[in-house]
Amino acid sequence: MAKDLFANLDLNLLRTFIILNQERNMRKAAERLFVSQPAVSKALQRLRDHFDDELFVKTHHGLRATEKANQLAEYIAPLMDELACAVNHTNEFDPAELDMTLKIAISPFILSGIAKDLFNAIRREAPNVQVQLLNWSKSTIQDIVNDDIQFGLNYSIGHAPKELLQKRIIEDSFKGYVRADHPYPRDFIEIDDGVEFEIATLIAADWNSNQSLSEKIMRMRGHEPNIVFRSELPSAVIDVVKNSDIMFPGSSYLNLDTHPGLRSLDIYFGKVTIDTEINAIYHHKNRNSATTLWLYKLIKQILINNNP
Numbered sequence: 383m384a385k386d387l388f389a390n391l392d393l394n395l396l397r398t399f400i401i402l403n404q405e406r407n408m409r410k411a412a413e414r415l416f417v418s419q420p421a422v423s424k425a426l427q428r429l430r431d432h433f434d435d436e437l438f439v440k441t442h443h444g445l446r447a448t449e450k451a452n453q454l455a456e457y458i459a460p461l462m463d464e465l466a467c468a469v470n471h472t473n474e475f476d477p478a479e480l481d482m483t484l485k486i487a488i489s490p491f492i493l494s495g496i497a498k499d500l501f502n503a504i505r506r507e508a509p510n511v512q513v514q515l516l517n518w519s520k521s522t523i524q525d526i527v528n529d530d531i532q533f534g535l536n537y538s539i540g541h542a543p544k545e546l547l548q549k550r551i552i553e554d555s556f557k558g559y560v561r562a563d564h565p566y567p568r569d570f571i572e573i574d575d576g577v578e579f580e581i582a583t584l585i586a587a588d589w590n591s592n593q594s595l596s597e598k599i600m601r602m603r604g605h606e607p608n609i610v611f612r613s614e615l616p617s618a619v620i621d622v623v624k625n626s627d628i629m630f631p632g633s634s635y636l637n638l639d640t641h642p643g644l645r646s647l648d649i650y651f652g653k654v655t656i657d658t659e660i661n662a663i664y665h666h667k668n669r670n671s672a673t674t675l676w677l678y679k680l681i682k683q684i685l686i687n688n689n690p
Contacts, residue, residue: 391432398425399437400462403455404667406444463670475672477508485514486677487522489536489586491554492660494616495635499684507680517614520587526665533677534663537589547666549678552685554658558647559623559630559638570648571629576600579629582611582619620644633658635688660685 398415402422405411412419430437435450447455484504488496497515504513516522518536525531527545535551542548558571558579566579577600583590600607611628613619616636623630624643631649632638639646662681668674 392428395425395429395432396458396462398422399429399451399454400459402426402438402445403447403451403459406438406447408445459667463667475676477673477676478510480508480673481510483512483514484508484677485516485525485531485533487516487518487525487531487534487536489518489589489660490584490614490616491537491586491633492535492635493517495633495637496681496684496688499688500681503680503684507676518587518589523588526663529665532664532668533674533681535681536586536661536663538659538661539588539663541588542663545666546663547669548661548663550659551662551678551682552660552689554660555634556631556649556658557634557639558649559620559632559641559644560628560647561624561626562643562645564627564629564645566629566647568647569645570650572650573600574605576607576629577605580608580610580627582613582623582628582630583609584616584619584630584632585612585614587614635685637688 398411401411401414402408405414408419408422412422415422426438433450433454436448437451437454438445438447440446486500493515500515501513504511516531518534522531522534523539523542523546526534527543537554538548560566560579611619611622613622616632619630619632620638620641622628629647638644662678664674
């Protein structure tokens with residue numbers, strides 16, 4: 383008969399195991415558990431004895447999980463999350479009691495359009511929170527993995543690591559923006575007409591770092607786009623467009639329809655399928671976090687309210 387490993391297992395050890403697997407660092411694990419490093423080392427030794435496996439091996443970069451540890455984490459982590467959720471179910475979450483720095487990384491296509499409303503909504507419900515709204519950068523994915531950023535908002539990211547969840551919030555729509563007195567006569571543009579324009583694009587790390595959406599779609603239609611300007615700053619793109627004949631395909635959440643000096647063009651994509659889902663992006667371990675769920679609900683409502 384197989385040995386019953388669960389019968390005499392101290393469940394506190396499983397929590398230590400999960401934190402070690404997430405952090406891969408003894409010091410960080412001790413800080414999260416509010417215990418000393420020797421206490422974590424002692425718990426790890428008990429885990430090793432219990433499962434008859436090294437579980438975590440020291441390397442120059444921290445701890446490396448063994449195959450046995452990876453298998454255990456895959457099974458145990460979701461169960462521990464469910465257990466925590468069940469235990470905390472009766473506790474009322476009150477964002478007014480939060481006292482922390484809240485870091486939220488947002489795509490530059492969206493950030494400036496919702497920053498004011500998002501800040502005001504957070505401050506209204508969580509007045510003791512310091513809000514940091516960050517432009518999504520090349521390091522954001524790793525920052526979310528490392529818990530340095532609690533929440534992200536971006537379009538679908540195909541190369542996101544398995545630790546991160548991407549949860550759809552809403553579908554975005556794009557328009558073309560040109561200067562108010564641009565000679566183009568119509569108030570709409572077919573995607574095939576894009577070849578008539580020089581184009582400016584906004585660089586959004588992890589989504590269009592190498593190729594913008596407009597470039598991708600035009601190439602799908604057999605056209606070579608004439609991209610003449612790219613920037614990470616919406617203000618720079620807007621300034622260039624206002625003073626040239628360049629066209630800028632941008633998110634409706636940039637709220638440029640009433641921007642002085644610009645006019646918008648509806649873009650007709652024909653039968654081309656485009657993916658412009660805006661997703662909440664956060665660490666898998668935080669999927670049942672009351673703070674994460676509160677932020678998701680708050681941001682979703684703001685995006686719905688601002689949806690053109």
